[in-house]
Amino acid sequence: MTAANVEKVVKDRYTEGAATLVAELCCPTDYDPQYLEVIPDEVLERDYGCGDPSRYLRPGETVLDLGSGTGKICFIASQVVGASGRVIGVDMTPEMLAVARRNAPVVASRLGFANVEFRRGRIQDLKLDLDLLEEALAAKPVGDVESLLEIQGHSDDLRLDRPLVDDDSVDVVVSNCVLNLVGNDQKQALFREIYRVLRRGGRAVISDIVSDERVPETMQKDPELWSGCISGALTEEGFLTAFEDAGFHGVRILVRQEEPWQVVGGIEFRSLTVEAFKGKEGPCLERNQAVIYKGPFKEVLDDDDHRMERGRRYAVCDKTYNLYRQEPYRDSFEFVEPLEEIPLEAAGPFDCSRTPIRQPRETKGQDYDLTSEAAGACCGPEGCC
Secondary structure, eight states: OOHHHHHHHHHHHHHHHHHHGGGGOHHHHOOGGTTTTOOEEEEEEEEOSOOOGGGGGOOEEEEEETTTTHHHHHHHHHHHHTTSOOOOOOOOHHHHHHHHHHHHHHHHHTOOOOEEEEEEETTTTTTTTTHHHHHHHHHOOSSSSSHHHHHHHHHHHHHHHHOOTTTOOOOEEEEEGGGGOGGGGHHHHHHHHHHHHEEEEEEEEEEEEEEESSSOOOHTHHHHHHTTSSSSOOOOHHHHHHHHHHTTTEEEEEEESSSEEEEEEEEEEEEEEEEEEEOOOSSOOOOOOOEOOOOOEEEETTTTTOEEEETTTEEOOOOHHHHTTTTTTTEEEEOOOOOOOOGGGGGGEOOTTTTOOOOOHHHHHTTOOOOOOOSSSOSSSTTEE
8 A cells, every 4th residue: 555545544544543443453551540630532432552651750751642533642641740841742644633632721721831832743754744735735726737736835934934843842751552554665754753853862752553474465465454553564683673774772562462452354452652762873082981790681782783792891982871771771880980080071082983991000000009908898797808
């Protein structure tokens, strides 16, 4: 199926889902009940997710929900991030957005603050505001080739001058069973867009349906299976690789549904929630820092091809050193600062194409000859032995 056909099938199915409950679109998910009390039934009854990425949010964050539908995850996220946070929902289906938008003031009134807004757009093209484009089309309908070319040029101008979501503008991108609804030929653009809108240090927390085997061409041509979260599913491995290819690091599985949600033609489809981080770019500078991988594995390989054995002291650049001090790495390493700090402005280049052992004298200094008293008790509760 072409991308246009996929989009039409999905839009038609979810237009129906905005008007009435379509049970087969659901993958049963448990949400924290304390966050559901303020959400109107009209929203709760039309939830078509497969996970709960909102449980990984923090107060004060700016959150973007891709394929926000009638707004359930947005309204939960609104409470988690609080009045100091902000939530943006993006969906392409007017009927879904209508439900979300008319219920937003109700939720805000019950909470005592308003921090949610809903925008119309396609998640693989987060620069184009479809409401603004529709206004332009209403003012000047397309009736010939010239007007078609003109509206295409206007679309480009909107992307540049009035983007739906700005570059580097959100802390967390979440999505709940929507990425698989984008055509396979547009999935690469989709992951690039997620990366673009995140701030450095931001993260994506995505729940989606994945398969244990590649979905065959025959199933990919089935419109019913496309809109039912089947035909567009990436494999478990392919889902993680898509994040890596877009530039993310620290990609990890948070939740993997044990039993498959559905089995079609011997292929298992299940919910997977993945977290991935942005921000490993930057210069590699030498500041005589070292890290020690603590285990439990004998050896690990990071997203920059740094290979480290358990318990050994490795030289790393300043960028990698600080990256490891953040999630999701910090609990896996010990950090060794040099005795004499090298200021950033005085740091020279570091060759990150290799991962050399850092000799202790490099961090202590070649002339280090200190002798000290024992630092407190050792060897256990009885003291030194």
